[in-house]
Amino acid sequence: MQLVVDGKRHEVDVEDDMPLLWVLRDELNIKGVKYGCGVAACGACTVHIDGVAVRSCQTSVSDVDGEVTTINGLGAPGAMHAVQEAWVEHQVAQCGYCQSGQIMQAASLLSDTPNPTDEDIDDAMSGNLCRCGTYPRIRAAVKTAAVKLREG
């Protein structure tokens, strides 16, 4: 079957029920997408399908019906997305393992809700677990990113 990931078309030969997460990581070698729980409890595997955040560990590859964007496609060192810039500015990461998913979730929130309230941020981000406890910095970075995106 065919998949478009980070703007590039791929042909993959896998089972229909293989989660998108493992197609990305093990078949396409896109390692920015993280495995944390396998049951959509932690959000580390979050990617976008047509701009909307989904948990790739609970999305069968055969159900993917749009273009996939991963953290590696969102931006890169030297050409970061505004959300990534805000994450660097606030030095959010400790271990950093959850941050790919946090950033993808935040980018999806901000494309729907350019000026989120604290409650909007809590609602959107509470499915993304951070074991290191960087939530205060995530909150601040989401707000900074919102300003950056609004100001273009």
Next chain:
Amino acid sequence: MNKVGKIARRTFLIGAAAVAGGVAFGVYKVRTPFDNPLENDLADGSATFNPWVIIDSEKVTLIGPHGDKGQGIAHAQAALIAEELDIEFGQFETSFGKPDKAYWNRAMADDGVPFMFTDKSFSAESMRTVMGGLLKLLGMQGTGGSSSIPDSFVKLREAGAMARETLKLAASNLSGVPVSDLKTANGAVVLPDGSELAYTALAGEAAKLDPVREIKLREPSEWRLIGKPMQRLDIMSKSTGTMNYGIDVDVDGAVHAAVVCNPRQGGALNGYDADAAKEMRGVQKIVDVSGGVAVVADNTWRAIQAAQAIEFDWGPAPYPAEQDDHWAEVAASFVEDRLDKEWRHDGDVDQALAGGKAVDVEYRVPYVAHAPLEPLNATVLVEDDKVTVWTGHQIPRMLQQQVAAVTGHDPEQVDFHNQFMGGSFGHRLEFEHVKLAAEVANQMRGTPVKLTYSREEDFAHDFPRHIGMARGSGAVQDGKVVAVDLSVAMPSVINSQMGRAGLSVPGPDTQISAGAWNNPYSIPNSRMRAYRVPELAPTSSWRSVGASAGGFFFDSLLDELIHEAGADPLAERIRLMQHDVSRKVLEAVGEMSNWGSALPANTGRGVAFVESFGVPTAEVIEVTNTEDGIRINKVWVAADVGTVVDPINFENLVQGGVIFGLGHAMNSEITYSDGMAEQANYWDAEGMRMHQCPEIFVKGLENSTSVRGIGEPPVPPAAPALANAIFAATGQRIRELPLYKHIDFV
């Protein structure tokens, strides 16, 4: 004494030649520096000045042997060297280096000695020196116990200074300009005319020289980096999905493995049926491993799916099958023959209690999982004359020994590549997952094997934080707390953990009652006893180890006594605190939180203080009892680490430590039924979520004379401060973690 002091100082200069003798042979042996591990495989024209700096014609590499599990030590180690080396971020690379005795951790002994951190007496300091010497003899390279900064703070700056001065000597030899006229900046030696000789251009000349050993460290007022906001070296990669963790290691030709081992930890595998698994797509091999079975496949998911399709016949657990029986064993342990140690008896507690106990209560803390977000993993390649291991680990040299014992190699033949870790909280002090990967790879010599735990396997095979109980009482008089009597019973986590590594640790376990016995209060009548429960489920160090339990016991009891005395929780703690540095921490948190100010309805505040790893830490928490449950509004934290190396990272680690402590206090435990952990994934033990996260205000104090680490100390006060705040808001005193068994949270 002077002579010993001098030599002790010289041991910091590990690259230096043999130390002049003059002290006892044993001490001399302990103090003999190790060879410089970097000199073994240097290319021509490379210079190494000590095990932390390597320079060739292309680049400068700073070696930071402490593992990075998110605490930012990779950055901090480089910053400490760069401070003296006069090199800027972006001008050097970093590496965790190779396992080596020379990287022994000088500070790890500090918390293992049976003396309070406030005790600077001759016997306490002597014991620390002896313990430190022992760790050196063992070449104990380790990351844990919030010891990386204390271990690194002086020696890495000395390493940088030594390299700088040697480079200046090389520049002097080449230019004819006296050393005294040379300066250094931006990775280069600067001549009086302003021209620069890059360190890389001086590597060849410097390699011919003996390192300069007469160095003087800069005064704090001269620091460019320490104490200033810095951008962590790993922040860019961790914000763009480009940081590679152990789970991302990509070795050519690697196969993917998954394991299922007896969920009754340590129990036997009686038999299994893998017929269905064998037929599944991508499955290449099914092999026996200790206590379970591994599936090797061409893809991680296929390996995990096939492993879960195997039908197993497991043997019983070597510990009580039901949680109630674990508790019963703990409850039965407050008896004379299980007394591990009476750590402290100030005044006369029995007499003070003779007039009546103000409180007489029992507390409990559960088993808790580490559950770092990156599931445990290891990639291993076994060849006849070499084993290569890629994973993130906290004790590299022990890892070499453990792997070598599996494969039949010598430890020196194990080539270990340490990786950035997606959290640990203590789980990556363990070896089981690495040994299992080595077992599989040893059955497939020549093929790299990458083993990834499923999250369920990670939970099932965690070695959780110990359970524990405490019984406490005390007395009050004239509005003051005058006596406290606390007995703690728990299994020895150190015994369990070291036992798995084949080591036995003699003597009482400081961690059984850590956070309680070593409290720096001056309560006139104070007795702290620790009882050792025989091992139940296997346990391991969990962020802040004993203090995570002992801090909850002691501070909760103190809070109850203060309430009975009718005193103010903060004022009475301050009154009882004679230790100057600790008292200032309490005073600071009072000022920050404006303690005593009027609060809205149904709102209360709690304060707690715990010293752990040499860091006095006080927290004030404010909660509101809403219709939907307890909401945590705000937290104020003051902690004294002597010197704050990086204020941004310090704040982040303190906030994270508070959140870690609060999340587990609220809702996380591991319980056993039929010998198996009942919690299998984050739904069952999730910690704190974003919507529950309070505002957290942080202040780092620098009154202490010793420089300490902040990874763990914010954790222990969080649980008691929360329980004390809930009491203040609701009148409900909760004496058991997790708190959600007794009260709802928003």
